[in-house]
Amino acid sequence: MKVIAPKQISEAIIELPASKSISNRLLIIQAISGEGEITGLSEADDTKVLRGVLKSEQEVLDVGHAGTAYRFLTAFYAISTKEVILTGSDRMKKRPIGPLVDALKALGADISYLEEEGFPPLKIKGKKLEGGTVKLPGFISSQFISALMLIAPTMSKDLSIEVEGDMVSKPYIDMTAALMENCGVKVLVTSQKVNVATGQYQVGNKTVEKDWSAASFWYQTALLGKLKKLELKELTAQSIQGDAYVKDLFEKFGVRSNFSKDGVTLEFEDAKGLTTKDFDFTHVPDLTQPFVVSMAGINNPINVTGIDHLKIKETDRLTALKSELSKLGSQVEVFDNGLHLKSGIIEDSFGGSIRTYEDHRMAMSFAPLSLVLGEIEIENPDVVSKSYPDYWQQLTKLGFTFE
Secondary structure (H helix, E strand, O other): OEEEOOOOOOOEEEOOOEOHHHHHHHHHHHHHHOOOEEEOOOOOHHHHHHHHHHHOOOOEEEOOOOHHHHHHHHHHHHOOOOEEEEEOOOOHHHOOOHHHHHHHHHOOOEEEEOOOOOOOOEEEEOOOOOOEEEEEEOOOOHHHHHHHHHHHHHOOOOEEEEEEOOOOOHHHHHHHHHHHHHOOOOEEEOOOEEEEOOOOOOOOEEEOOEOHHHHHHHHHHHHHOOOOOEEEEOOOOOOOOHHHHHHHHHHOOOEEEEEEOOEEEEEEOOOOOOOOOEEEOOOOHHHHHHHHHHHHHOOOOEEEEOOHHHHHOOOOHHHHHHHHHHHOOOEEEEEOOEEEEEEOOOOOOOOOOEOOOOOHHHHHHHHHHHHHHOEEEEOOHHHHHHOOOOHHHHHHOOOOEEO
């Protein structure tokens, strides 16, 4: 699909999706507790898949591409009264699950691999787990740690998760802890350890926050389009989402966030001149694509580190960034734990299309570059349904058109 930028951008009020991360965690908590009401759930594919599987009576459960759902469900079914086979797409079968399975087995879980060792699909026979202490490497996905945390209150003893090395994406672990505590469970998170007490969840009535990860693509739009007024509805500054850091990140480049009771209004001013070129995204990896593409759009060379685990996401996100930005004349070097953007895009250098690699963030990160290029062609645009089904419709409010 060709994304064509407007000659003059209209003022608009943008509707953001509900937080997929919060929705998925609350759904697991609700399923464990068997009570409570959640309003404003995400309409993203990942959340729909999770809801569908939790309601299913089938023995074979297929989550498709939904990585968060797979990890949370692996832990959930380990404590259930069911015996299931948990599978997914071909890409999912290449995403490692071994560290989570090892930790669950150490706690007494009955899980076996049906194909390649360390990878989906899994056969899981639910049972009561012991609790106690398990160890996990910090560099793996925070979803492994969150998955264990969410089921911990059901165990015979308190759970202690010892993290070896630095915790990747710690704000997501803090989010899990905050939601659990809000549902009546005691959790303590330190730099190297997570302790969860046994207990009963009390869900009550919960409303899901709007998604700060999705907001990052509008910060991109405000920057690349130098917008004077763009309102993001119902987004709050006091958020448990780590990706709220995007407001501080883009302020360095001139995008101011003005909060009110209705949400936040983005306003571009001339950047004051950035002195630092080095960024550590260990705790905010999902901001990597929109940020790097934005920097390519304004020709601002940077180094981003702490993102080596992006190689095992929906796609190898670092290689994908290098490949697609290179098509636009940008020079990108990928190394062990990050990337170096050497130079920005070159206008009129490109006549092809941007591959999205079945990755929603690739589509939404590159679409705003149409503001610099005039237009840009995105392959498989429907991939945005994974997290932000209304993204293209929201762009039309600003005057964007599509072919």
